Amino acid sequence: MKKNLDVRRRKQAKFNLDFAMCCLFLPPIERDRAEKKMGTVCQEPPPLIRDIKVTVHDTSLVFPADPIPNEPFFLSNIDKVLNFDVQTIHFFPAHVEFTPDRVAERLKDALARILVHYKFLSGRLRLDAMTRQLQIECNSEGVGFVVASSECGLDDIGDLVYPNPAFERLVTKSMDILQHDNQPLGIVQVTSFTCGGFAMGISANHATFDGLSFKMFLQNLAALAADKPLAVEPCNDRRLLAARSPPRVSFPHPERLKLNVPQGQDASRPLVFTDAPEELDFKIFKLSPKDIARLKEKAAKDAGGLDSSYPKARVTSFNVVTAHIWRCKALSSCTDADDGGSKSRSSTLLYAVDIRPRLEPPLPRGYTGNAVLTAYATATRGELEEWPLGRLVEMVTEGAGRMTDEYARSAIDWGEVNMGFPHGEVLVSSWWRLGFADVEYPWGRPRYSCPLVYRRKDIILLVPDMVTASQNGGDGVNVLVALPGPEMAKFQSLFHKSLT
Structure with a gap:
């Protein structure tokens, strides 16, 4: 029985890490300089270093610089669903004034000071004994801090922008000096090259x-490391997204899958998602500013004019790219010999919407918790094949427009009544304009910022094109796709055909 439970936990951990990408950290990808005439490139895997030899020199805990009251910290229903760890890596070139040792000292001191403002971060996750609800105990037990070195140079580890499993050595996922049930909520590792x-x-x-x-x-963190005031005052009040009392689920929520959690199972980590092994091809599709302009022109022709059939369509870069990807992904599973059965099946698109400005009143700018919910659009594969791009853009527009204050509150209340997750055929996760690489540290901006990437066929990632952005050449985007071989070939064909 214990062996089966461990297998299920590993499967859930794999799902959690994959699901994290749709909610938080995804990698930017630099543009291959050799572009095809059409402007779109499908990047094949570059040579990747298979192992980065890393030596850990020091492992410690960093505690808040000032006392923090030891009290329970409320988590919203959105926070509770996201109880898993996510790893990101930020690469920096050499700086004449800031050696890696000096950077480590600055970061460690800044962490101690920032923990006073983010009181939850030095605490530990706990289940309330009475309510069985997940919360954080603000016990000031610290965050992890690791100092390490590598035998490689930064230029030796290959293409920083292509997801590389070897980058795992650059992040500490758990602290061996602590018990399994007492792991910190954050760990920082500084690895010198x-x-x-x-x-x-x-x-x-x-x-x-x-x-x-x-x-x-x-x-x-960067501001404190530079001995400057905070850039944004944090708002730690997660009760701003608390469920109503009593909960009021005022909308249907087809974008969510209700789970039946067996009695006695830890509801904070439901063990339901299987992860059957499947060989997946992985490709990066690059959309240049010209490609995006071409898609917008197509959609605008469908949606423009007084007699437009799709007056609700907002022809934005995100909406047209997402609509384009949705069509390609849905039709990639339809074979040429299909008898029509697959064309009648529905395809549900999911994508994240920031609810901060949509609530009444809006959340404070510095809200520290999770304030993203999943919007959806549904159509049959036959409709996705036949409808013009403008209609698909309208559906994406309507999905985001559905996310009003009342709808968001209904979704949060749904999580109070049910246990479940977002559910659909494909989730388009956009990290196009988050700008982790724009953060200015005392030692400069990162050369590149990325997460550890886990590949799933039902998650497609949109990440910024760093070269065109840095050269003021427009706002290009890279599309990261993982599919079985035959589906990838169909996806690639559809992707390029729609751009001609």
């Missing part, structure tokens, strides 16, 4: 931050 550059690897429990609040945390 022989060239003088270094990597800052961060492992953080997703219940603590979403993408926007994590970037604010990095901005504040």
Whole structure:
């Protein structure tokens, strides 16, 4: 029985790590300089270093610089669903004034000071004995801090922008000096390279931050490391997203899958998602600013004019790219010999919407918790094949428009009544404009910021094109796709055909 439980826990851990990508940290990908005439490139895997030899020199805990009251810290229903760790890595070139050792000292001191403002981060996750609800005990037991070195130079470890499993050595996922049930909510690892550059690897429990609040945390950490005031004043009041009493689920929520958790099972980590092994091809599709402009022009022709059939369509870069990807992904599973049965099946698209400005009143700018919910759009594969791009853009627009204050509150209340997760055929996760690489530290901006990437066929990632952005060449985007071989071939064909 214990063996079966361990297998199920490993499967759930794999799902959690994959699901994290749709909610928080995803990698930017640099553009291959050799572009095809059409402007779109499908990047094949570059040569990757298979192992990065890393030596750990010091492992310690960092505690708040000032006392913090020991009290329970409330987590919203959105936070509770995201009880798993996410790892990100931020690469920095050598700096004449800041050696890796000096950076480590600055970061350690800044961490101690920032923990006073983020009182939950030095605590520990606990289940309330009475309510069985997940919360954080603000016991000031500290965050982890690791100092390490590598035998490689920064330029020796290959293409920073292509997801590489070897980067796992640059992040500490758990502290061996602590018990399994007493792990910190955050761990920072500074790894120096022989060239003088270094990597800052961060492992953080997703219940603590979403993408926007994590970037604010990095901005504040960078400010304190430079002995400056906080860039953004944190708002730690998660009760701003508490369920109503009594809960009022006022909308149907087809974008969520209700789970039946067996009695006695730890409801904070439901063990339901299987992860059957499957061989997946992995490709990066690059959309240049011209490609995106072409898609927008197509959609605008469908949606423009007084007699438009799709007046609700907002022809934005995100909406047209997401609509384009949705069509390609849904039709990639339809074979040429299909008898029509697969064309009648529905495809549900999921994508994240920031609810901060949509609530009444809006959340404070510095809200530190998870404030992202899942929007959806549903159509049959036949409809996705036949409808013009403008109609698909309208559906994506309507999905986000559905996310009003009342709808968001209904979704939060749904989580009070039910245990479940977002559910659909494909989730398009956009990290296009989060800007982790824009954070200005005393030693400069990162050369590149990325997470450890886990590949899933039902999650497609949108990440910024760093080269066109840095050269002011427009706002390009890279699309990271993992599919079985035959589906990938169909996806690639559809992806390029729609751009001609």
